[in-house]
Amino acid sequence: VISDFDMTLTRFGFNGKRCPTSYNILDNSKIVSEDCQKKLKDLLHYYYPIEIDPNRTVKEKYPLMVEWWTKAHDLLCQQKIQKYQIAQIVRDSDAMLRDGFETFFNTLYQSNVPLLIFSAGIGDILEEMIRQMNVFHPNIHVVSNYMDFNESVEERRERYMDAFDIVLEKDETLDVVNGILTHILCEEDQAGRQEP
Ligand SMILES: Nc1ccn([C@@H]2O[C@H](COP(=O)(O)O)[C@@H](O)[C@H]2O)c(=O)n1
Numbered sequence: 160v161i162s163d164f165d166m167t168l169t170r171f172g173f174n175g176k177r178c179p180t181s182y183n184i185l186d187n188s189k190i191v192s193e194d195c196q197k198k199l200k201d202l203l204h205y206y207y208p209i210e211i212d213p214n215r216t217v218k219e220k221y222p223l224m225v226e227w228w229t230k231a232h233d234l235l236c237q238q239k240i241q242k243y244q245i246a247q248i249v250r251d252s253d254a255m256l257r258d259g260f261e262t263f264f265n266t267l268y269q270s271n272v273p274l275l276i277f278s279a280g281i282g283d284i285l286e287e288m289i290r291q292m293n294v295f296h297p298n299i300h301v302v303s304n305y306m307d308f309n310e311s312v313e314e315r316r317e318r319y320m321d322a323f324d325i326v327l328e329k330d331e332t333l334d335v336v337n338g339i340l341t342h343i344l345c346e347e348d349q350a351g352r353q354e355p
Pocket residue numbers: 163164165166180181182183203207210227228231277278279280
């Protein structure tokens with residue numbers, strides 16, 4: 160199954176109010192400054208009507224859409240958003256998947272059907288939304304815009320500690336590797352001597 164994300168898998172509105180797109184979730188979050196929020200809203204009000212204008216061709220819209228997200232990305236980059244903040248930003252938002260999402264996501268997963276989500280939105284945000292709804296199954300593949308974080312040493316250390324047995328910092332030597340090699344070779348040597 161190939162699907163779009165914003166307004167396709169997510170609700171358009173709830174209780175008479177528009178639901179946010181993955182971009183809007185970030186744009187409206189309290190970690191984005193008021194000045195930046197205003198600029199992003201101005202962009203939305205200018206470009207969104209172009210996006211949905213049935214009288215313009217895709218060829219006409221294409222460069223304008225690229226212009227929109229280039230400007231939006233430049234503004235968001237200035238906000239120095241950090242990776243660990245994404246989960247809270249999504250939790251604080253009014254984003255909602257469409258009613259019946261559990262059946263949709265779970266049925267595809269249980270039937271071994273890959274779900275490819277192509278989105279011009281923000282991949283980090285939409286993945287987190289699906290994750291928080293407990294339906295981010297391994298059959299899901301997202302093709303979208305991902306943020307490039309300048310992670311601090313602390314954040315990287317935590318991630319590396321989860322992934323690896325040994326994490327070295329500020330060590331320009333091969334001392335640990337050589338130590339492990341010596342240990343392995345000694346053990347092999349001893350095992351060889353014990354053989355009848
Ligand atoms: N700065 C932007 C750029 C785009 N959008 C909206 O996001 C939608 C992209 O999501 P899809 O999953 O539908 O590809 C797109 O339709 C734009 O309306 C935005 O809100 N802010």
